[in-house]
Amino acid sequence: MTTSYAQAHSLENIEMLELYREAGFSGRVGWGKTPAVLVIDMAAAWTAPEEELGSNVEDVMDATVAVLTAARSKGLPVIFTTMAYDPAFIEAGPVTTAKTPHIKGMLRGSERVQLRPELERTEMEPLIEKPHASAFFGTNVLSMLVGQGVDTVIVVGVSTSGCIRSTCESAFNNNLHVIVPKEAVGDRSHTAHQAALLDIDARMADVESLENVIKHIENL
Amino acid sequence: MTTSYAQAHSLENIEMLELYREAGFSGRVGWGKTPAVLVIDMAAAWTAPEEELGSNVEDVMDATVAVLTAARSKGLPVIFTTMAYDPAFIEAGPVTTAKTPHIKGMLRGSERVQLRPELERTEMEPLIEKPHASAFFGTNVLSMLVGQGVDTVIVVGVSTSGCIRSTCESAFNNNLHVIVPKEAVGDRSHTAHQAALLDIDARMADVESLENVIKHIENL
Amino acid sequence: MTTSYAQAHSLENIEMLELYREAGFSGRVGWGKTPAVLVIDMAAAWTAPEEELGSNVEDVMDATVAVLTAARSKGLPVIFTTMAYDPAFIEAGPVTTAKTPHIKGMLRGSERVQLRPELERTEMEPLIEKPHASAFFGTNVLSMLVGQGVDTVIVVGVSTSGCIRSTCESAFNNNLHVIVPKEAVGDRSHTAHQAALLDIDARMADVESLENVIKHIENL
C-alpha cells in the first residue's frame, strides 16, 4: 500500500532526496494497526487567504474532509487542534510572543481560532488548544492516544513547514507511525511546503498520496 | 526564615519523621528568588462538604486567600487549576475513568468545576484544566513558569494526598523549589492529610507555616 | 482474574479503603493486552539491609525473579531502572540534593548502583538511569513502551512509598494499565509500605497477589 515519496511526489527535489537516502534517511515505516487522525489548526486564522498567516487552502480542506469521512466511517479516533491564548499571553510566554508576534492575534474565544465548520467536529472528537507548534507539546494528546490504543497518526492540516512538521516530529519521537497524505497539508509558501514535505518524509513520516491513505483506511 | 517541619508540625508522626531523616530525606531546600503561586483545584467539586470528593475547607480557603493577597501585592505570578472534561472523557481516558470514576462528574463548563469566587482570579492569572492530579502533567505549566523566570512554587489548595502531592513532586522533579504552607492545603481525611504532609516534606517540598510563608513573600 | 484489593490484602486499612471507595476511588482497571515489566531500583543501594536506604528485600527479590521468569517465557518486554549520577550531581540538581541528600552516594559506575545479579538482565532488556523517583521522568521509557505496543505495565521493585508509587502514577497518567504484584514491591518501613499500597490501589494501579499476576502472564 505504501508508495515511495519519489513516486508520489514531483521530481523537483529529487537530488536532495537522493542525498537523504544515501545518508540513511527516508526509510519506509508503514502503517501500524490502529490509526487516529490529527487535524492541525484548520481554523480561520490559518485558512483564510486574507489573514496574515492565512492561505488559500480550499484543496487542503477538501482533502481533510475526505480523510475525516473515511476515518469516521471506521470509527477511528479524531483529535482537532487550534491555538488560542488569554489576553495576557502567559501561556505563550515572552520568548514566543517576541519571536512570532502573530500569535497575539489568536485570542481564546475569538472567531479566528474557531474550527472551520466544514470539519463538522462531533463531541467525541477532542479539540485541543495547543500553545506551540506541535500538537504534543504542553498538551495531553499523547496520553489520549495511548488511552485509545493508537499506534499510528494521520496528520493533516496546516502549515506544512510549521505545525505539521513539529507534530510529525513529536509523534515520531514517541514511536508512533506517522502518515501524511500530501494533498491534505498546506502552507502559504509553495517553496516552504515542498521543502518541508521532503524533510518530513526523510526524517519522521511516510508522505503518501491522499488516494492511498483513503484506501488504507477503507480496508481497515 | 525556614522552620523545620518538626517545629511547624504536630508531633504525631515524629517517629516516622526520624526514620525519614536517618535515611537521608527531609533536607531543607529553602526559597529561590522568584516565586509563583499554584492554586490547585479550589473549585466547587472539591471544596463543598456535600460533594462526594468535597471537604469543609473554609480554613484552607482563608489561608489560600491570604497567600494570594500577599503574592498579588508583590506582583508574583499566580496560576489556577481545575479539572474538567468533555462528555466523552477522552482527555481522561479509560484507565483513569475506571480507577477514579468520580471524575465523570467533572464536566467542562459545569458549575462544579468553576473556581470559587473568593479567589478573585484576574485575567493575568491563567486557569489550567489539568487532566490528571499533577498541575504539570499534560499541560503547559512548566513552560509558563520558565517563561516568567520562576524558580520557586508555593503550592496551595486541595487535596493534600492527591493533587497537592502530585504537583509538588512534578515541580521538585523539575528542580523548582517547592514551598507548602500547611494551613493552605487540605484533604477530606485528616489521617491522609497528615501522612501526605509528612511525605511531601520528606521528599519534595519544604512544608512551612502560613505565617512564615506570608512573611517571606512580604519581605521580597 | 482480578481480585479486589480488599480480598488480596490484610484488613488493617479497611476503614481508609472504604473512605476511598465512597469518594469514587479504587476502581478496577484490569489488564490490557500487551504487558511489559518495569523493575525499579533493584540495585545494591536499595536492597542491602546495611545501606542507609536499604531494606531486607530478599522476599521482594524472589517475587521479582518469579515475575521475570514468567515474563521472559512469554517474551514480554522488560525494562530495568537504577539511579546514578556523575560526581557533580548536575543531573539531580541542587533542589534534589538538598531535599534528599542520600542520592549523593549514587555514583555512576559504582557498585551500589549496579543491578543485583539475581535479575540476570539480558542485552534485550534496557537499563535506564533515571534521575528522579519515577521511571518516566527525564527518561525515554514512555517512547520505548509505545514503540513496543505496550498497554500494561507490571511494576515491581523498591521502594513502595517512593519510586514504585511515582512510577505507577506516571504510567497511570499516560493511560497505561498498571499492575502491582504486592509481594514483589518493598519498603524499609512496613507502615509506609502498607499506606503506599493502599494509596496506589486507590488512585493508580490494581494491586494484585503475586499468584494472580503470574497466572495471568502464563495464560497470555
Added chain:
Amino acid sequence: MTTSYAQAHSLENIEMLELYREAGFSGRVGWGKTPAVLVIDMAAAWTAPEEELGSNVEDVMDATVAVLTAARSKGLPVIFTTMAYDPAFIEAGPVTTAKTPHIKGMLRGSERVQLRPELERTEMEPLIEKPHASAFFGTNVLSMLVGQGVDTVIVVGVSTSGCIRSTCESAFNNNLHVIVPKEAVGDRSHTAHQAALLDIDARMADVESLENVIKHIENL
C-alpha cells in the same frame, strides 16, 4: 548586541525572509541573563567526512571550541549530547530504526559515538545520550537547566537541519531564549544548512554571528 539575521547572513534567502517577516515571524528575542551552552552531537559519527552522516565540520569545531572557551571562562553551564544505543535498539524503537536506519551504527560504547577530544569535556559538564534529534526529548536536560537557573541556551554543533533545529524548537517551546552562532553549526548539505538557519531564525532562535555571541559572553 543583537544583529538582525539579514545583517548577519547572506542575501540568498532574502525573499523568503521577507515572506516570514510579513507573516509575523522572525522577531528578535535577545539574550536572557543566565546562558548555558548545548553542544550537540560533536562525535565522530557526525564529524568525520568519511562517515555516512559525517561532514567536514572543522570550521564548526573551531567555532564551537571558541564558544566553549568563552563560556568556561565565565563559568557558564555546558551540556554535551551524543546518540548511542544498546544493540537491541529498543531505546530508539522500530519506527525510528525504519525511518532513519543510520542510527543502527550508533552503538553505546563504540568509538563513533564518543565526543571529539578537542572539546575537552570536564566532569562538571554532563554528557547526555539523547535517543532522538532534540536534546530535550526523553532526557533530563530541561530539569538540569532549570536547576541551574538557566534562561538562555546557546546551541552549537551538528546538524543544522536535524538535531540543531529540533533542539532549538524544544528550548523555544519551553520559553528559553535560544541563540545560534551561525559559524558554530553545520550540516552535510549546504542547501539544507542555509534553509534550516533561515527557518530557525524565523521560528525559534536568534541566529547571530559567532563574533557577537563571543562578545556577549565576554561581557557577562
